[in-house]
Amino acid sequence: xxxxxxxxxxxxxxxxxxxxxxxxxxxxxxxxxxxxxxxxxxxxxxxxxxxxxxxxxxxxxxxxxxxxxxxxxxxxxxxxxxxxxxxxxxxxxxxxxxxxxxxxxxxxxxxxxxxxxxxxxxxxxxxxxxxxxxxxxxxxxxxxxxxxxxxxxxxxxxxxxxxxxxxxxxxxxxxxxxxxxxxxxxxxxxxxxxxxxxxxxxxxxxxxxxxxxxxxxxxxxxxxxxxxxxxxxxxxxxxxxxxxxxxxxxxxxxxxxxxxxxxxxxxxxxxxxxxxxxxxxxxxxxxxxxxxxxxxxxxxxxxx
Amino acid sequence: xxxxxxxxxxxxxxxxxxxxxxxxxxxxxxxxxxxxxxxxxxxxxxxxxxxxxxxxxxxxxxxxxxxxxxxxxxxxxxxxxxxxxxxxxxxxxxxxxxxxxxxxxxxxxxxxxxxxxxxxxxxxxxxxxxxxxxxxxxxxxxxxxxxxxxxxxxxxxxxxxxxxxxxxxxxxxxxxxxxxxxxxxxxxxxxxxxxxxxxxxxxxxxxxxxxxxxxxxxxxxxxxxxxxxxxxxxxxxxxxxxxxxxxxxxxxxxxxxxxxxxxxxxxxxxxxxxxxxxxxxxxxxxxxxxxxxxxxxxxxxxxxxxxxxxxxxxxxxxxxxxxxxxxxxxxxxxxxxxx
Numbered sequence: 001x002x003x004x005x006x007x008x009x010x011x012x013x014x015x016x017x018x019x020x021x022x023x024x025x026x027x028x029x030x031x032x033x034x035x036x037x038x039x040x041x042x043x044x045x046x047x048x049x050x051x052x053x054x055x056x057x058x059x060x061x062x063x064x065x066x067x068x069x070x071x072x073x074x075x076x077x078x079x080x081x082x083x084x085x086x087x088x089x090x091x092x093x094x095x096x097x098x099x100x101x102x103x104x105x106x107x108x109x110x111x112x113x114x115x116x117x118x119x120x121x122x123x124x125x126x127x128x129x130x131x132x133x134x135x136x137x138x139x140x141x142x143x144x145x146x147x148x149x150x151x152x153x154x155x156x157x158x159x160x161x162x163x164x165x166x167x168x169x170x171x172x173x174x175x176x177x178x179x180x181x182x183x184x185x186x187x188x189x190x191x192x193x194x195x196x197x198x199x200x201x202x203x204x205x206x207x208x209x210x211x212x213x214x215x216x217x218x219x220x221x222x223x224x225x226x227x228x229x230x231x232x233x234x235x236x237x238x239x240x241x242x243x244x245x246x247x248x249x250x251x252x253x254x255x256x257x258x259x260x261x262x263x264x265x266x267x268x269x270x271x272x273x274x275x276x277x278x279x280x281x282x283x284x285x286x287x288x289x290x291x292x293x294x295x296x297x298x299x300x301x302x303x304x
Numbered sequence: 305x306x307x308x309x310x311x312x313x314x315x316x317x318x319x320x321x322x323x324x325x326x327x328x329x330x331x332x333x334x335x336x337x338x339x340x341x342x343x344x345x346x347x348x349x350x351x352x353x354x355x356x357x358x359x360x361x362x363x364x365x366x367x368x369x370x371x372x373x374x375x376x377x378x379x380x381x382x383x384x385x386x387x388x389x390x391x392x393x394x395x396x397x398x399x400x401x402x403x404x405x406x407x408x409x410x411x412x413x414x415x416x417x418x419x420x421x422x423x424x425x426x427x428x429x430x431x432x433x434x435x436x437x438x439x440x441x442x443x444x445x446x447x448x449x450x451x452x453x454x455x456x457x458x459x460x461x462x463x464x465x466x467x468x469x470x471x472x473x474x475x476x477x478x479x480x481x482x483x484x485x486x487x488x489x490x491x492x493x494x495x496x497x498x499x500x501x502x503x504x505x506x507x508x509x510x511x512x513x514x515x516x517x518x519x520x521x522x523x524x525x526x527x528x529x530x531x532x533x534x535x536x537x538x539x540x541x542x543x544x545x546x547x548x549x550x551x552x553x554x555x556x557x558x559x560x561x562x563x564x565x566x567x568x569x570x571x572x573x574x575x576x577x578x579x580x581x582x583x584x585x586x587x588x589x590x591x592x593x594x595x596x597x598x599x600x601x602x603x604x605x606x607x608x609x610x611x612x613x614x615x616x617x618x619x620x621x622x623x624x625x626x627x628x629x630x631x632x633x634x635x636x637x638x639x640x641x642x643x
Binding site for chain 2: 046049051071072074075077078079081083084085086087088089090098099101102103104105106109113116117120132146147148149150151183
């Protein structure tokens with residue numbers, strides 16, 4: 001089931017086309033919105049939030065039309081913008097409580113929620129300090145807290161790890177994973193950082209120049225299919241390579257004793273093929289698994 | 305509300321950020337309590353802005369200073385009640401000539417309330433208005449808060465209404481408080497001299513008149529603030545606009561109508577304070593008597609009746625609507641560069 005849909009949507013900024021006939025469904029769970037700078041990731045989020053009017057097509061979030069029911073959508077979604085933003089002259093707890101009140105939560109409950117959410121986001125005692133004086137990492141946490149405070153069903157996170165040091169990034173990614181995998185909040189993570197997506201998302205949507213370049217479950221996109229296996233031998237063995245070639249296979253790459261082997265199309269059992277080659281050559285197999293690409297490979301292939 | 309049951313995270317390493325926290329139950333739980341309707345969402349914004357302004361000592365200092373015209377009015381009323389500003393029939397009315405007292409039946413106290421209100425607003429309330437309003441949207445522009453506001457179920461109209469109301473309530477409060485004080489002084493001191501009989505609707509007029517400058521300045525300030533990125537810039541531009549147009553209108557009026565200054569109502573009121581003054585004069589229903597002149601022309605006694613309410617009221621509405629439209633055009637969740 002999808003939580004958001006972009007149906008043949010085109011968004012123009014003057015003469016520049018930011019989204020071009022983009023047709024994609026965002027499923028439940030955690031979805032990574034990938035793409036190089038200028039691919040249209042942020043514009044897609046803006047269209048879903050009803051911030052920009054599409055030239056054609058439509059956007060739906062949680063079954064509601066983004067143009068006509070933007071207020072209802074905003075009541076049930078949270079946005080952590082990419083840009084540095086805060087309500088001025090407020091402490092973190094006042095800011096998050098204010099965000100809760102803007103979402104309709106009564107003042108007393110809003111304050112309680114603000115404390116809970118900021119604790120969850122790891123602000124601790126810093127929540128009593130003015131946001132203006134926060135470090136980048138703390139500001140990111142406050143931005144996440146204000147997006148989260150009213151219990152949204154869908155959370156848009158636009159480059160949430162921007163400007164964070166490794167420890168801060170690690171903590172932020174664990175928070176995002178916790179939100180999507182343990183709290184049951186649907187998350188759309190827009191980023192150009194592939195490791196962030198690999199750590200937090202189950203599915204990805206890759207955009208290129210405002211168009212859909214690839215989409216699917218991370219595991220499916222990374223899989224190379226039955227035709228490739230990764231083999232680890234006890235030591236490098238030329239005889240094994242020769243046997244693979246002789247039986248119609250190919251060595252795609254190898255590094256030390258690690259080989260990526262292409263299995264011939266007429267072979268049904270890859271394991272039997274590999275063990276047969278090893279037996280013939282006298283090589284000792286230490287490991288065997290279906291070959292997988294890195295997300296980087298998937299991404300590069302999609303955007304080229 | 306029944307609290308939701310505590311939910312343990314799926315795996316113990318899922319909450320690293322909470323490791324050093326001090327509160328026992330740190331779980332993030334879905335909110336299941338009541339939600340308010342959107343009807344008064346703008347008041348949340350107004351309240352938040354008022355809290356920000358009220359924390360500034362400069363605001364209270366300027367409010368205190370702005371009240372001195374009321375002390376002056378009470379002083380003149382005191383002199384008047386002691387007969388110091390009254391002259392025997394047939395001699396010039398010094399109080400009237402100097403614009404400090406008016407013994408015309410029905411406008412003796414309205415004149416004082418009107419005089420104090422317009423004096424307070426011409427100069428002394430301007431810093432208060434700037435502190436209360438210049439940063440209202442400019443600070444949000446600078447901090448990138450507009451996207452946060454508009455990512456919540458808050459429309460642009462609610463946002464602007466909230467900001468306007470926040471400024472309006474502060475300014476109206478700073479005007480109504482001394483007005484009521486002066487009214488109370490008059491009521492207590494002159495109840496035996498026909499205060500309630502001669503000017504029965506004075507309190508209604510006073511409240512209505514006090515709201516006019518607050519409403520106009522609040523609207524103009526959100527217009528100027530929306531187009532600025534700092535409160536200082538918004539304040540400086542607004543103050544410049546206010547004084548330059550005011551001085552220009554006064555100069556044109558005096559040049560065009562010298563010798564018969566009682567005419568030229570429209571030109572005299574063709575600036576922010578003039579428009580407010582015109583509406584307020586109509587509400588209080590007072591006629592101004594003053595003296596003006598120079599060495600060459602000699603002294604001129606000028607009588608200034610209230611200007612046409614239709615014209616100044618129309619200008620007043622036009623200013624407010626134009627400022628709000630300008631602000632609405634500028635307030636966007638995202639800044640889109642077109643080209």
